[in-house]
Amino acid sequence: MTAKPKKATPAKKNSKPAAKKAVAASGGDLKETQLRAHRIDKQDTVLTTDQGIVVDDTDNALRAGPRGPNLLEDFHLREKIMRFDHERIPERVVHARGSGAHGFFQPYGNELAAYTKADFLIDPSVQTPVFVRFSTVQGSRGSTDTPRDVRGFAVKFYTQQGNFDLVGNNMPVFFIQDGIKFPDIIHAVKPEPHHEMPQAASAHDSFWDFVTQQPETMHHVIWLMSDRAIPRSFRTMQGFGVHTFRLVDGGGKSTFVKFHWKPVAGTHSLVWDEAQKISGKDPDFNRRDLWESIESGAYPEYELGVQLIAEEDEFAFDGIDLLDATKLIPEELVPVTPVGRMVLNRNPDNFFAETEQIAFSVGNVVPGIDFTNDPLMQARLFSYLDTQLTRLGGPNFAQIPINQPVAPVRHHQQDGFHQHAIPLGEGNYHPNTTGGGCPFIAGADNAFKHFPQEVDGVKLRKRAETFADHYSQATLFWNSMSAWEKEHIVAAYRFELGKVTRMPIRELMVEHLARIDHSLAVSVAAGVGVAAPAKAVKNHGRFSAALSQDQQPPGPITGRKVAVLVADGVEATGVKAIQEGLAAQGAVVELLGLVDGIVKAASGKTLPVDRAMNTVSSVLYDAVVVAGGTESADALADDGYAVHFIAETYKHAKPLAILGEGEQVVRQARLPIFEASDRPGKKASKPMAGALDGVVAVKAGQKVTKAVVEQFAEAIAAHRHFDRPVNGIAA
Incomplete structure (x- = not known):
């Protein structure tokens, strides 16, 4: 059944946005408003310690005589070595290898005003500062840019209503339906624990053992076996919010939404042989491309699009539950409406201070955007905040310049590791009279208010029956591929399964493939030494042109x-x-x-x-x-x-x-x-x-x-x- 949500009207391609307000009115230039007090200018200044004490020699330790022992009182030596010993922080468990850039987002018009009160989505005169981090999932910080892997596509919007993080990937679906399985999928895809190999690769027994035991992974895995897993560059890579979110208008009405990023440069990939060779020739291939394109003025640009689904149409799609992160909504059923553009126009000044220390969270939402009961999303709400406490040294990581909102911050939180703020006044509790009652509670019109969804049910560990279909959308993806895309998918399965040492795992995976498409299973079986399977199910024949890279427009040659x-x-x-x-x-x-x-x-x-x-x-x-x-x-x-x-x-x-x-x-x-x-x-x-x-x-x-x-x-x-x-x- 085709849903008929009320659609936003896309802006005309040749129309110019309304006159821009001064950047300061949109939250200011992030580089100036956030970082000014923390900037350390090393030009034309004398060398000092962390306490500002000028030092006269940083090449020789203080010692008792030219050949004598070092002296404990050498505070400069102790500070310099201590800082060196502690200049590394724990890397991210996943998405450890990344690259980032500053830029801005600007809506085309105010069409979304009928759906949300999130100002940054509806005022075409405002440019909202953003920081985007692209990443691989599996590998460590020292791995390469071009493995067969999912790519992170995380955007932090520094809005006047607070920070909004759209933490997505370059694929619209995920491996698992429930976040409680996240440690399992990551443990399985990471290097095997007994010998810590292979690095940044899914071609090994533990990953495919997990996959064959969890059929819900089949849809995402076929995306992983496609060329989507080896993008040509971050500039030519689509992005997706993965989950179904809510937009909430000023009257409290909710509309379901899925977010899409479309690169203006076109959607393009490498070929697998090329990707492997690039890892040796230039392991920083994608990082370098992003950096050089921005330095040269060929700014990467992306169009934000939305799929809007009316609340009453939540169950209007046969076989698709909006809360299931392993499913997508075909664009033939709900078209993607363009609503704005994002331009990346400034490289970080310092990789560690910005790209490495930025902290994203699915839980960072602003008034007008809210969550759904997606069980993967619900787990992510906890996971991001929890990991940042360890990785960034305590609860004050939001005070790190790259994480600071441009919106004012006022609360009664206090102390903890790395507290940089100096709170004034006596009232550090609510309610109070010693501080004049400040900060006070805002009116309902300005505050974030959770969508008042009615919730009722028996406590249990069980998934909805509407989550039970694990194969039909994998078949949809396969049917949507061109001949050469199918050849690449078959070759990828053969390569990956060819690295699996346990034959029963290969055999079981081929059985799963037979439930997606029999010809796919037969072709893969022929390359991995497995008997061709019997025909398991009939291919439903449905396809979606939007899923094929071969059907995407070419884009300009800027930066090629x-x-x-x-x-x-x-x-x-x-x-x-x-x-x-x-x-x-x-x-x-x-x-x-x-x-x-x-x-x-x-x-x-x-x-x-x-x-x-x-x-x-x-x-x-x-x-x-x-x-x-x-x-x-x-x-x-x-x-x-x-x-x-x-x-x-x-x-x-x-x-x-x-x-x-x-x-x-x-x-x-x-x-x-x-x-x-x-x-x-x-x-x-x-x-x-x-x-x-x-x-x-x-x-x-x-x-x-x-x-x-x-x-x-x-x-x-x-x-x-x-x-x-x-x-x-x-x-």
Whole structure:
């Protein structure tokens, strides 16, 4: 049954928001209002201790004679060593490896005013400061950016009504339905306790043993086996609030809501072979991309969308309980309405002080947003606060600058570890007369008020029957995938289960897959040494186009990295046309030479080389250009690294441009892109031309025109071209 909630009207794409108020009116610039009193400026100042005492030597300890023992009275030595010994705090149990950025959120209009009294969602003239932390789940702080894993997508809104944290992931569903199982799923996916391996990987026995014993995980696991688990960057990654929340208007009326973040740059992923190689070539790949894009002014931008469900339609969706975090609401049933945008425009000044010390909590909500009885959400309300007491050293972690709200803070809490505030007055209790009754209780219109939901039931440990379907939405996801997406999912299951040492676990997982789709189970079984299962159930045939990355719009090429392979004798005109044309659209174009420094063009001019080819890899780029010029092509064709660079680019389905004589370099890579006359035994050699499967070629002697550049830009915007025959390529 299709629900018909009252929908907000999205703002027109070409409409400009109302005139902005001064940033100070929206809560102020976070950097100035929150951090001013805590800023330590190290420029043009003398070295002091923590107490402000100037020291004259920080290279030599105080000792009794040049070769004598150190003296206990050396307070500078003791303080310096003590601070070093304690400069690490416990890392997060999950989401330990992360990267963050500052920015702002701004609604398109006031359409949500009919649903919520949360000011930051309904006033288009206000920019609300935000801090966003992206993260992986499984690995430690020292792991890499590109494992097969869920990605955290947590946003702290510093609103005038207090801090609101939307603590989500890049997948709209979760492994489990009840938070009491959270320690189990995390214990299972973390390194196995007897030998602490593998790091940041789900491809091991304990994870798959847990999964096969908990069928409720099946929907999330198939997302994990898809390319969603290996995003190209944080800039090209969707985000979801996961849970169903409530919006509450000024009159106390509730509307269910699911939050969605959509990247303006498009939704794109890596391929698994590439992700593994990036872990070795640049373990900070996603961190670096986020940092560099902001530093260059190519600010990551996301659109906030909402799915709104009227209170009376709570049970209107067959097989979907809104309180079940392992389920999503297909967008064909409830469309996502765009309501605002978020722009990340400032990198942290200090990673530890901001990205590492920021504390998110599902429990941080503001008037107009409230919880539901989702049993996973209910457990998270406790978990975040509890872990921060240990990780951040006590109950005063909200006084750390990055966690401080811009809204005024007044209460009777006191003392504890790391108390930075200096409360004034005598009344530290409520009610009081010694402090004039302050702080007083606010009127109902301004205060947070929980939605008055009627609750009645017998105390028991039991889940609702509406939580019992564990397979149909996994089938929905599988049905929604394109052919190449299905191939990648099968390959992922084969890789992961191929690491499982206990054959019964493999067999049981294949049985579960047969309940999702028989063809999926048969394909996986063939790769992991398990007998093909009998057909368990009939595929229901439903699909949702919104679940497929193949169906997402391409997005701009802003921030995409393009490598141009050059050597002495390069034809510079074509290189310049590519450089200028792609850079004008926001791409980052780098010239890679066989050695660093410069290359001499065929015209006699010189071109600066950005990097030596052997210091990077094709997996660090989104597209590759092979430059023209006879001498340059000869040198590149004789270099195995350059030839492999090209073969790997093609195998990973990336756009490839071949300029003039650069064709002979590509021929060395033995790619299946030339005409039949190039097959072994044939003497004729017809050059390829035009564009095919993301390959753009320009014949020798022809110019690189604007049309060629635009054709290549379109291939880059499409991100990958998976129709290529790549299985026979040695790369």
